């Protein structure tokens with residue numbers, strides 16, 4: 001049976017992440033489906049997809065001791081660095097955060113039901129709900145913290161205090177032409193103003 005060398009993945013921006021499949025997991029908006037960074041590049045390679053499938057099955061299982069060992073020494077782990085969580089993953093995500101109280105688990109989801117189940121349970125477990133210009137109106141009923149992304153050149157991001165972080169649309173490591181910078185809310189790692197999440201923490205500082 002296939003088992004990856006490590007359950008976590010690594011990248012220069014987030015550090016360590018738990019990556020999941022897009023297929024069968026994401027409920028993308030029109031803009032997200034078009035702009036998604038995980039549809040191309042390294043995340044789309046067959047080996048990556050195989051690992052994403054493994055992680056999804058692993059989180060549905062009973063024994064996450066190996067994942068706990070990987071996460072315990074780390075200051076922060078990004079949840080669903082690709083794809084999105086399923087309801088079946090939630091019990092083990094909560095168990096993981098409980099077992100690793102010194103590790104911050106953070107990320108984004110398009111699913112209000114997932115954010116509602118995960119947030120306000122543990123101080124080291126936080127998910128932002130992603131919205132964009134093509135999101136359904138119903139998403140604005142979510143009372144918790146939001147992130148806007150992808151921000152496209154013509155987007156008018158609402159002045160809504162729930163929007164905590166903005167992710168400019170980027171491609172091949174660069175913000176696409178015409179996207180303006182909000183110095184207070186934009187992810188500065190996307191602009192290459194900072195090296196990565198370890199210098200920021202905005203996504204879980206709320």
Ligand code: SF4
Pocket residue numbers: 013014165186187188189190196197198200201202203204
């Ligand atoms: S806003 Fe900060 S914490 Fe969030 S993804 Fe960007 S660098 Fe990481």
